[in-house]
Amino acid sequence: MDTNNVPVTVIGLGSMGKALAAAFLKAGHPTTVWNRTAGKADDLVANGAVRAATVEDAISASPLVVICLLDYPTLHDVLGGAGAALAGRTVVNLTNGTPDQARETAAWAAEIGADYLDGGIMAVPPMIGQPGSLVLYSGSRSSFDQHARALDGLGAAQFVGADPGLASLYDLALLSAMYGQFSGVSHALALVGPDHAEALSALLPSWLSATAGLSATGGDDSDSPSDMQAVAIGNISAASTAQGVHPDLLGHLLIPLRALLGPRAADQDFPTLITLLHPPTQPT
Ligand SMILES: NC(=O)c1ccc[n+]([C@@H]2O[C@H](COP(=O)([O-])OP(=O)(O)OC[C@H]3O[C@@H](n4cnc5c(N)ncnc54)[C@H](OP(=O)(O)O)[C@@H]3O)[C@@H](O)[C@H]2O)c1
The missing domain is CATH 3.40.50.720 (NAD(P)-binding Rossmann-like Domain)
Incomplete structure (x- = not known):
């Protein structure tokens, strides 16, 4: 056939x-x-x-x-x-x-x-x-x-x-990345408000494609140290609160923020954050 x-x-x-x-x-x-x-x-x-x-x-x-x-x-x-x-x-x-x-x-x-x-x-x-x-x-x-x-x-x-479950696992993981991006874009548009939504929308595609490679690898922390990122995330949070933007969609940023501001802030990097979300099973 x-x-x-x-x-x-x-x-x-x-x-x-x-x-x-x-x-x-x-x-x-x-x-x-x-x-x-x-x-x-x-x-x-x-x-x-x-x-x-x-x-x-x-x-x-x-x-x-x-x-x-x-x-x-x-x-x-x-x-x-x-x-x-x-x-x-x-x-x-x-x-x-x-x-x-x-x-x-x-x-x-x-x-x-x-x-x-x-x-x-x-x-x-x-x-x-x-x-x-x-x-x-x-x-x-x-x-x-x-x-x-x-x-x-x-x-x-x-x-x-x-393993028949792998396509589903990868599918849900990729969808998770997509929904994270959607929530980030929604928050970004809420942050600038309707007066600036059109201008921001024009900037978003090139920004998202420029940063897509970084988010896939967790970024190069030697160029973007974690404590610097923690300050930026804190500023997003403060500006959002000041402008009355609902904080719920920031939850995904506040988890790393807490880790980055933790006692071992200088040691925290993106791979560590992934470990934070899903700690490896400890040998018994
Ligand atoms: N649409 C997308 O963008 C997209 C993208 C990727 C993956 N998918 C996946 O593709 C799958 C189908 O999505 P879809 O967009 O085609 O959804 P949909 O338009 O809502 O179609 C649902 C299908 O399921 C059938 N169905 C629902 N309940 C049923 C029941 N009790 N008994 C028999 N048939 C029933 C519907 O039959 P009737 O026509 O008779 O209601 C229809 O054929 C989903 O798993 C979805 O996650 C969708």
Whole structure:
């Protein structure tokens, strides 16, 4: 079988599932779809997708079954009765969840006799199939290798490990970094207020891209000593309070501030802060 055109089934046609199915169709895969609200498949069917009447029919149509539902309980509700049909197929679960949910679902798939890949989509629906879309996968390496070209049609496909929980772990960690950035930007815009929001917004993209590399490594503390950073963070806090800006989004800055101002201030650096958030397990 030409793995470029492997038949694919997509279960779940929310905003993301529809984008996934559309990308498979566009890449030339025979595409079967199923969704609880059947009408959401209309556009896809108009473009050549096959609408399955039942989940079991949908699964039976393809060796590669991609699932993108609201959450894992929904996935197990939807697949529960039709699980046996998955035997001998590859399940690619792109539903957002925790590493433990991914591992439990991988064990469930193994009992059924299905190969399992868990995935984390690092993109929004309009990015699917476009440059800049990244999807992380973990679980069955052989399934990933077999279907990598099909999966690449959704976005750059990156395998992060055989532990099925790893894609979810990396996904949640990257989302955590994103939400940290969102909260920082929200606080920044609140700090300057509506009169200066437009001017600040024009400065933000280049500033954030210039500092992205630094935040990934924790920065070079020889150039930006921690006590200097503590003063800057203290000034952000003081200016925010003076301008009546709600302090809650500063919480992520005040944790390092307390550490940086602690008794060993001169020794504190960014790696130490990561240790502070998640102390290594002490040998017993
Ligand atoms: N949208 C994004 O920007 C984005 C980005 C990355 C990852 N994701 C992940 O992709 C997954 C799907 O997101 P989405 O944006 O497509 O969400 P969505 O638009 O809310 O779609 C949710 C999907 O789950 C189905 N569903 C919900 N409850 C159900 C139930 N009780 N029984 C059967 N089906 C049920 C919905 O079916 P109905 O259509 O019948 O309601 C729909 O297919 C999530 O895990 C999300 O975290 C989304």
